[in-house]
Amino acid sequence: MKRRFDTDxxxxxxxxxxxxxxxxxxxxxxxxxxxxxxxQIYIFMTVLEKKI
Known part of the structure; x- marks a missing residue:
């Protein structure tokens, strides 16, 4: 009984x-x-800033 409880x-x-x-x-x-x-958003924003 004890052993079964342990495995459970x-x-x-x-x-x-x-x-x-x-x-x-x-x-x-x-x-x-x-x-x-x-x-991706950060890269997109930096690219936009460089273009502007």
Missing amino acids: NIEKHFFSKKINVAIFFYFMYNNIKSTVCQM
Whole structure:
């Protein structure tokens, strides 16, 4: 009985870890997308300034 409880606990812990990693990667991906967007806007603005 005790051993079964331990394995269940480990599985739950592993599952929650996977969810945390997935959330972490999701936020990282969103951050990268927004920074790329900002970079593009920044480059666009500098190019505009040089033309003007």
